Amino acid sequence: MSYPLLERINAPGEIKNLPASDMPALCEEIRQFLIKSVSETGGHLSSNLGVVELTVALHRVLDFPQDKLLFDVGHQCYTHKLLTGRREGFAQLRRKNGISGFPSPRESDCDAFIAGHGSAALSTAIGIARAKKLKNEPGKVVVIVGDGAFTGGMVYEGMNNVSKLNNLIVILNDNKMSISKNVGQMANYLTKLRTDPKYSHVKAHMETTLERIPVAGDALVRVLQGGKQLIRRGIYKSTMFEEMGFQYIGPIDGHDVGMLTHTLTNLRGEQYAPVFLHVVTKKGRGLKPAEENPGEFHAVSSIDLNHLTDPELSPKDSFSSTFGCALADLGDDEPRLCGITAAMKYGTGLNFFKHRHPGRFFDVGMAEEHAVTFAAGLASQGLLPVVAIYSTFFQRAYDQIIHDVNLMQLDVLFAVDRAGLVPGDGATHQGIYDVAFFSNVNIPIFAPANYAELRYWLTYLVREAHGPRMIRYARGGENPALAALPCTGARYDVLDPVDGARVALVSYGAETEEIIAAKDLLAQHGVQADCVKLTQLYPLPDGVCDTLKHYDTILFAEDTVRTGGIGEQLGFAMQQCGWQGEFLLHAVDNSHLLHANVPELRKDQQLDAAALCTDILNALKEKQA
Ligand SMILES: Cc1ncc(C[n+]2csc(CCOP(=O)(O)OP(=O)(O)O)c2C)c(N)n1
Numbered sequence: 001m002s003y004p005l006l007e008r009i010n011a012p013g014e015i016k017n018l019p020a021s022d023m024p025a026l027c028e029e030i031r032q033f034l035i036k037s038v039s040e041t042g043g044h045l046s047s048n049l050g051v052v053e054l055t056v057a058l059h060r061v062l063d064f065p066q067d068k069l070l071f072d073v074g075h076q077c078y079t080h081k082l083l084t085g086r087r088e089g090f091a092q093l094r095r096k097n098g099i100s101g102f103p104s105p106r107e108s109d110c111d112a113f114i115a116g117h118g119s120a121a122l123s124t125a126i127g128i129a130r131a132k133k134l135k136n137e138p139g140k141v142v143v144i145v146g147d148g149a150f151t152g153g154m155v156y157e158g159m160n161n162v163s164k165l166n167n168l169i170v171i172l173n174d175n176k177m178s179i180s181k182n183v184g185q186m187a188n189y190l191t192k193l194r195t196d197p198k199y200s201h202v203k204a205h206m207e208t209t210l211e212r213i214p215v216a217g218d219a220l221v222r223v224l225q226g227g228k229q230l231i232r233r234g235i236y237k238s239t240m241f242e243e244m245g246f247q248y249i250g251p252i253d254g255h256d257v258g259m260l261t262h263t264l265t266n267l268r269g270e271q272y273a274p275v276f277l278h279v280v281t282k283k284g285r286g287l288k289p290a291e292e293n294p295g296e297f298h299a300v301s302s303i304d305l306n307h308l309t310d311p312e313l314s315p316k317d318s319f320s321s322t323f324g325c326a327l328a329d330l331g332d333d334e335p336r337l338c339g340i341t342a343a344m345k346y347g348t349g350l351n352f353f354k355h356r357h358p359g360r361f362f363d364v365g366m367a368e369e370h371a372v373t374f375a376a377g378l379a380s381q382g383l384l385p386v387v388a389i390y391s392t393f394f395q396r397a398y399d400q401i402i403h404d405v406n407l408m409q410l411d412v413l414f415a416v417d418r419a420g421l422v423p424g425d426g427a428t429h430q431g432i433y434d435v436a437f438f439s440n441v442n443i444p445i446f447a448p449a450n451y452a453e454l455r456y457w458l459t460y461l462v463r464e465a466h467g468p469r470m471i472r473y474a475r476g477g478e479n480p481a482l483a484a485l486p487c488t489g490a491r492y493d494v495l496d497p498v499d500g501a502r503v504a505l506v507s508y509g510a511e512t513e514e515i516i517a518a519k520d521l522l523a524q525h526g527v528q529a530d531c532v533k534l535t536q537l538y539p540l541p542d543g544v545c546d547t548l549k550h551y552d553t554i555l556f557a558e559d560t561v562r563t564g565g566i567g568e569q570l571g572f573a574m575q576q577c578g579w580q581g582e583f584l585l586h587a588v589d590n591s592h593l594l595h596a597n598v599p600e601l602r603k604d605q606q607l608d609a610a611a612l613c614t615d616i617l618n619a620l621k622e623k624q625a
């Protein structure tokens with residue numbers, strides 16, 4: 001496939017060398033490039049297809065790096081990367097030596113800030129805009145925020161602080177979708193703005209009328225501009241954005257690249273207030289199955305475009321779907337059980353719970369803080385809420401876990417999905433901190449290593465446990481070696497103990513796969529080792545130190561951070577019980593976390609079987625020396 005126009009753009013600004021008449025064709029080329037490339041490498045697809053014209057128009061108008069362009073969440077930045085000289089990098093998208101799937105200042109000075117977690121970009125943009133003002137720097141700060149991201153609380157904190165920043169342009173990319181259909185009162189409000197004929201018709205008429213008033217002379221211009229705004233405000237109800245000090249413009253067609261360019265060219269001029277541009281787009285535009293089912297094409301692994309399976313007919317084999325189905329079963333005879341998601345019902349598998357218990361399912365939008373405290377409210381009235389959120393997004397709700405759930409020891413079950421190392425999304429999405437922050441507030445933690453253990457321990461945590469408790473599991477499916485392990489119901493297991501073994505390899509969850517492989521590698525070197533798999537992580541299970549005391553060398557491996565991790569806690573406990581052996585700890589060094597597949601990330605982090613084996617062999621060699 002050739003992209004004659006796109007191939008003429010190999011550096012920031014080169015898009016401006018093309019005539020305006022080429023822009024629709026350029027957008028089509030970009031769209032075809034994205035469909036082909038992302039279907040091969042995997043990545044975010046429907047969100048990127050929805051912002052092609054908007055991003056092209058922005059690049060026609062803005063001057064990088066003086067002007068700043070930010071993306072909320074950042075998963076829709078692919079066109080921006082294509083137009084800033086990174087087309088070649090797409091062959092290695094989200095891979096170790098390729099480009100990130102999110103904005104990355106390390107890749108280009110046209111990427112103003114990192115992104116990954118939603119609802120934060122407006123705050124960043126306000127900070128940058130304020131800094132420009134303080135430094136008397138020219139240039140605009142433009143931030144694209146999706147309607148899904150607009151369900152997150154930080155956006156309102158930012159709007160509350162926007163004051164008179166007239167160098168700021170906020171672009172609401174309104175496509176009615178979060179990952180699945182957008183939810184809540186904000187979504188309803190935006191629907192009204194999009195569809196209220198009184199508003200949009202009057203607005204269009206008044207804009208035309210007001211623009212016709214002839215103006216001349218500087219002072220008169222300012223008076224009339226102010227007058228126009230007063231008339232606008234008087235004649236039709238202002239939006240909440242105008243009430244917060246923005247000039248609201250829209251809703252406008254987010255796929256009309258000419259009109260977008262014209263509008264943005266005008267907005268790039270001196271403004272009397274921050275601008276709020278409401279753009280309406282179609283998520284998945286240009287790929288029919290993605291237009292019809294944008295949620296299914298939000299984040300894709302490599303896909304065969306000629307044989308797209310019906311998303312409804314292909315429930316995924318994963319920890320998430322196992323969790324969702326098991327919770328739905330538990331909900332049949334536990335009427336107190338409620339399922340809560342923060343805009344990720346499919347990602348967490350709660351769609352299965354919703355299907356069975358729609359009245360006890362809650363999607364609160366991209367609002368993890370609210371999700372946790374909402375759960376606390378439910379629990380305070382005797383219900384049993386299960387909050388299912390990715391590990392990385394639970395970071396948002398750390399205070400709510402402590403302040404609103406833990407202090408009152410409320411009956412809340414935290415289901416931490418995408419726990420451990422996560423492929424593809426890179427540094428912003430790794431599930432490596434939850435063990436530290438849940439254990440340091442004394443919340444019990446369970447880490448099933450396969451589906452059978454997930455079902456067993458989820459049942460225990462729903463039916464028998466009380467107070468705050470947490471269960472965590474990895475992205476994707478169970479590893480075959482771990483699927484073969486029997487579910488003993490024990491809180492830790494010594495797997496196939498070997499008589500006389502003096503080395504213990506200890507781990508939990510998905511990382512257990514590596515210590516099992518390391519045991520085989522050690523046996524090839526004549527070293528017998530036992531594998532000890534923890535299922536209850538916190539508090540450490542009774543008896544585990546007594547069991548481990550019989551070994552001379554213990555290696556602990558976990559795909560979470562070292563400080564505050566279980567390895568650190570176990571090492572201290574072994575010291576406390578008087579054990580004199582050697583304790584080796586392999587954990588995540590979060591100073592270098594790239595976008596890569598799990599095997600690569602584990603290798604990078606010395607968490608793969610070979611690294612564990614080498615560490616033991618070296619330790620034994622030193623002992624013998
Ligand atoms: C704090 C946080 N919660 C959840 C997510 C997962 N997530 C990524 S994109 C997305 C939906 C974004 O919707 P929107 O902002 O409307 O962008 P669109 O995909 O529609 O362009 C969600 C929930 C996230 N990145 N950050």
Ligand SMILES: CC(=O)[C@@H](O)[C@H](O)COP(=O)(O)O
Nearest residue numbers: 073075116299347418425475
């Ligand atoms: C951008 C974002 O935060 C989500 O789209 C995330 O990438 C989804 O992750 P999974 O693919 O693991 O559901």
Ligand SMILES: [Mg+2]
Nearest residue numbers: 146147148177
């Ligand atoms: Mg959206």
